[in-house]
Amino acid sequence: MELTKYDHATVVLEQDGVTLVIDPGVFTPEAVDLVRGAAGVLVTHDHPDHFDIDALRAGLAANPDLLVRGPETVVEQLGEHHGRVAAVHAGDTITVGPFSVRVFGEQHAVIHPDIPSTANVGYLVDDAVFHPGDAYLEPGVPVPTLLLPTSGPWTNTAQAVDYVRAVAPERAVQIHEAMLSELGQQSAARFLGPDGLGPVPVLILPAGETITV
Numbered sequence: 001m002e003l004t005k006y007d008h009a010t011v012v013l014e015q016d017g018v019t020l021v022i023d024p025g026v027f028t029p030e031a032v033d034l035v036r037g038a039a040g041v042l043v044t045h046d047h048p049d050h051f052d053i054d055a056l057r058a059g060l061a062a063n064p065d066l067l068v069r070g071p072e073t074v075v076e077q078l079g080e081h082h083g084r085v086a087a088v089h090a091g092d093t094i095t096v097g098p099f100s101v102r103v104f105g106e107q108h109a110v111i112h113p114d115i116p117s118t119a120n121v122g123y124l125v126d127d128a129v130f131h132p133g134d135a136y137l138e139p140g141v142p143v144p145t146l147l148l149p150t151s152g153p154w155t156n157t158a159q160a161v162d163y164v165r166a167v168a169p170e171r172a173v174q175i176h177e178a179m180l181s182e183l184g185q186q187s188a189a190r191f192l193g194p195d196g197l198g199p200v201p202v203l204i205l206p207a208g209e210t211i212t213v
Contacts, residue, residue: 035059040096043070044133149176
């Protein structure tokens with residue numbers, strides 16, 4: 001399976017010529033095209049940097065086979081589209097094309113007590129790649145590749161170190177990095193990797209770069 005990193009929280013997984021998009025948000029200029037060509041889209045939560053509603057609407061209109069899965073809040077905003085858009089919850093296992101997806105969750109990390117929380121789910125795809133959305137979700141199962149958020153109003157370096165230690169992936173790939181400069185991304189990778197306090201290397205993938213997972 002191939003993983004391509006796009007801006008911020010968006011990743012695309014490809015297998016047997018089929019693509020699965022996770023969290024196409026407004027920070028990703030290619031979101032419309034990525035969604036339109038995908039077999040499915042997984043949305044962790046309804047914040048715009050993860051959920052570009054216009055891109056999803058355009059993709060659903062252009063591709064009659066497109067499936068979208070996310071929390072109830074995503075379905076409420078998009079509509080069900082005759083079952084092509086459906087809610088998922090922690091404990092679910094779903095199939096999208098050749099991909100098998102396990103769902104974990106269910107709440108966004110606390111930003112501030114004055115800000116209401118929203119539903120947030122994480123996705124483990126083919127038991128190979130885990131995208132936690134905006135939360136330090138510990139799936140409690142082996143995670144070969146962890147997509148690790150490193151910036152945002154809810155992130156915390158100490159918690160992130162403990163999170164990587166708890167998940168104990170074989171490797172981590174930095175995501176959710178749009179609020180960090182290049183120097184900030186490198187600093188986060190050092191803190192969270194084996195040269196700092198973490199157990200495994202934290203890869204920095206430029207937008208559009210692909211690795212095998």
